[in-house]
Amino acid sequence: MDALVNKRIKQVLKGDQHAYSDIVSLYQQKVYQVCFRMLNNQHEAEDIAQEAFIRAYTNLHTFDLERKFSTWLFRIATNLCIDRIRKKKPDYYLDAEVTGTDGLDLYSQISSNDRLPEEEVERMELQERIQYEISCLPDKYRMVIILKYIEELPLQEISDVLDMPLGTVKTRIHRGREALRKQLSNL
Amino acid sequence: MSTCPEHIVQYMHEYLDGDISREHEQELRAHMQNCKDCQKHMQELTSTIAFVKSAAVIEVPPNFVEQVMQRLPKRKMRSGVQRWLRRHPFLVAAAMFCIFMSASLFSGYKNDQEFSVTKQPNLQVEGQTVIVPEGKTVKGDIVVKNGDIVVKGAVDGNITVINGKYMASTANVTGQIEEVDEVFEWLWYKIKSNAKSAWSFIDKNE
Numbered sequence: 001m002d003a004l005v006n007k008r009i010k011q012v013l014k015g016d017q018h019a020y021s022d023i024v025s026l027y028q029q030k031v032y033q034v035c036f037r038m039l040n041n042q043h044e045a046e047d048i049a050q051e052a053f054i055r056a057y058t059n060l061h062t063f064d065l066e067r068k069f070s071t072w073l074f075r076i077a078t079n080l081c082i083d084r085i086r087k088k089k090p091d092y093y094l095d096a097e098v099t100g101t102d103g104l105d106l107y108s109q110i111s112s113n114d115r116l117p118e119e120e121v122e123r124m125e126l127q128e129r130i131q132y133e134i135s136c137l138p139d140k141y142r143m144v145i146i147l148k149y150i151e152e153l154p155l156q157e158i159s160d161v162l163d164m165p166l167g168t169v170k171t172r173i174h175r176g177r178e179a180l181r182k183q184l185s186n187l
Numbered sequence: 188m189s190t191c192p193e194h195i196v197q198y199m200h201e202y203l204d205g206d207i208s209r210e211h212e213q214e215l216r217a218h219m220q221n222c223k224d225c226q227k228h229m230q231e232l233t234s235t236i237a238f239v240k241s242a243a244v245i246e247v248p249p250n251f252v253e254q255v256m257q258r259l260p261k262r263k264m265r266s267g268v269q270r271w272l273r274r275h276p277f278l279v280a281a282a283m284f285c286i287f288m289s290a291s292l293f294s295g296y297k298n299d300q301e302f303s304v305t306k307q308p309n310l311q312v313e314g315q316t317v318i319v320p321e322g323k324t325v326k327g328d329i330v331v332k333n334g335d336i337v338v339k340g341a342v343d344g345n346i347t348v349i350n351g352k353y354m355a356s357t358a359n360v361t362g363q364i365e366e367v368d369e370v371f372e373w374l375w376y377k378i379k380s381n382a383k384s385a386w387s388f389i390d391k392n393e
Contacts, residue, residue, distance in 0.1 A: 174197075
């Protein structure tokens with residue numbers, strides 16, 4: 001598959017714009033899925049996913065053919081998602097840890113405050129519930145959980161996509177799993 | 188579980204990531220055999236993972252590919268052509284030269300479709316046929332375009348017939364006789380005559 005993708009990339013770089021449609025149809029599902037799980041909104045997800053493919057197209061000459069295209073594309077998409085989320089959030093220091101809470105920051109406080117009443121959550125269908133629980137996760141845990149368990153990327157690839165050390169990825173996955181576990185056991 | 192060593196939960200996550208060492212795994216198993224709380228914690232974590240993994244694949248909105256393709260900037264294509272042009276200035280110049288040259292030559296050919304003949308005394312013209320009458324002598328070159336020439340008398344010079352025929356019975360022509368029919372021959376003739384006139388121009392100057 002990588003050989004085919006590289007062939008198409010070379011065609012696009014030579015000016016054959018149409019060859020790019022093969023690349024889009026090959027990755028549209030994965031990119032849209034990440035955006036939707038991350039943004040929890042169909043229209044925003046579609047907009048950002050399209051934007052990711054357009055950014056990839058305009059910057060295609062900077063892509064290193066020795067590397068994996070999907071990793072590069074995911075990186076563009078996840079960055080756009082994070083930017084979009086930041087723009088929506090009110091302007092205070094979300095990353096600042098709350099004193100005495102051992103690694104918890106304002107993200108986790110916001111999401112726990114945002115939870116719906118328990119009866120309502122229990123009435124949800126399974127798929128709706130999964131999306132809801134993922135959307136309740138703090139952003140930085142949500143991203144790694146999506147890449148790990150929905151896109152099923154290896155840890156090393158997640159570290160490449162998010163451009164962060166493997167150790168940080170592991171820590172976030174651990175905390176993400178614990179956060180999810182708590183959300184689920186509350187009910 | 189509050190009494191359990193903190194690193195046991197860390198080992199659980201190492202186990203779930205699939206990169207736990209043999210020693211850690213042995214310690215984790217030994218601990219969990221006697222600890223109901225840690226068994227429960229591990230159970231909750233594995234069912235949490237199973238829960239997330241049961242997420243269905245999200246359908247991509249219809250016409251996603253078409254919409255992306257429509258939104259792509261068209262600039263890229265044009266800059267590709269521009270880049271090529273910039274990279275091959277000589278080829279571009281040569282191509283432009285060829286286009287203009289052939290354009291002028293072919294337009295010249297088209298304009299020359301009418302019958303014409305070099306004006307010389309003693310020449311008779313009947314329709315599209317030029318006649319050098321018997322007993323008369325034409326001094327100088329004769330060029331006939333899109334017509335025939337019949338030589339009955341004498342010609343003191345060259346005869347060139349373009350898109351026509353040269354006919355003679357007892358003709359007396361001192362110079363060369365040339366018939367030109369096809370486009371390319373005509374081109375060749377044109378080039379030759381240009382060269383000739385250039386040559387004679389140089390000759391005169393010397």
